[in-house]
Amino acid sequence: MFRWMTHRRYSPIGVDLGSRSIKLLQLSGDRSRVVEAARVELPPLGEKPTAEEQKSRLVDGLRRALEGRSFHGRDAVICLNDRQMFLQSVRVPKQSGAELDRAVSQEAAGRIPFGLEEAEIRYLESADVRHGDTTLREVVVFACQRSTVRQALSVLEAVRLNPVAVDVEPAALVRSYAGQFRRDEDRKSRALMVHVGYSRSAAIIAQGDDLLFVKYVEIGGQHFDQAVARHLRMEMSEAVSLRKHNGDRRSEMQDPEVARSVAEAIRPQVERLASELAMCVRYHSVTFRGQPLLRLVLGGGEATPQLLELLGRQIDLKCELSDPFRVLPVPAHVGRKGQWDVAAGLAFRELN
DSSP: OOOOOOOOSBOOEEEEEOSSEEEEEEEBTTSSSEEEEEEEEOOOOOSSOOHHHHHHHHHHHHHHHHTTOOOOSSEEEEEEOGGGSEEEEEEEESOOHHHHHHHHHHHHHTTSSSOGGGEEEEEEEEEEEEETTEEEEEEEEEEEEHHHHHHHHHHHHHTTOEEEEEEEHHHHHHHHHHHHOOSHHHHHSEEEEEEEOSSOEEEEEEETTEEEEEEEESOSHHHHHHHHHHHHTOOHHHHHHHHHHHHHSOGGGSOHHHHHHHHHHHHHHHHHHHHHHHHHHHHHHHHSTTOOEEEEEEESTTOOHHHHHHHHTTSOSEEEEOOTTTTSOOOTTOOSGGGGHHHHHHHTOOOO
């Protein structure tokens, strides 16, 4: 298929609003180089923050991320995460066009936890699945309240960014993966992407840039910090600092005793995560028959060689770290590359 080359000199700014940090990334118009990248830490929130406090925290973080940077233009793409939307796979009769739209809407109507009159509903076609003697189409439904979209857009508008698209996190992650693995054999194979954030993890199965399956798991860096604090009997703030500094150092610079203690502390949580991932692999093998998974790609702010090694011992797949800059010159200040996978997927998005 021919694709017209974009005449834009720069991509939109990919805006990833995470639990603990904000990441902004802009690429050249042909997506061949990084124009600018910025990351700022967010201050912790209280136990029950108000909507205004949450917005103020993000707006202040965006201002700090933009200050003194060389971003071009004000166009930006933002995404909704799993806490902001309803997400579920459904199976409908194999159809196309308006008939498929109606079938998905009818399935979604009885499942989403809010009224259709206030809902924005989108879906991605997954693949054909066998159900008895019938072939059905599996689709992934994304739905959110319109007020959620307005709130997300208002954060960008408060810093005079121009929101040109609202994406969903799983789609951005698949786009980031497809940008890393561009060979024909990679695009024809299937992979399990694991995005480990601070609050939770996303498990996504894709073939090239086609999403087949997505599931969120309530395991993330926060649970690792809590496990370290319990195991070593220290304050939470101390556990956060210990695990962060240990994970950010290269293996030859780590204190072996500290590394062993951290690994031992988080082992039960990693085993829980591995068990959840194994169930995703089994679901794929039963539902989408005919082609095995080729690799596991680990990304997100918690993606470290240490975590990759621990998961690799329990998952029977080739495991590697996500690198959204695999085919791009790497900026010196990016830190852990896997933490940029959502921002990169947003910046890779083509606009009409």
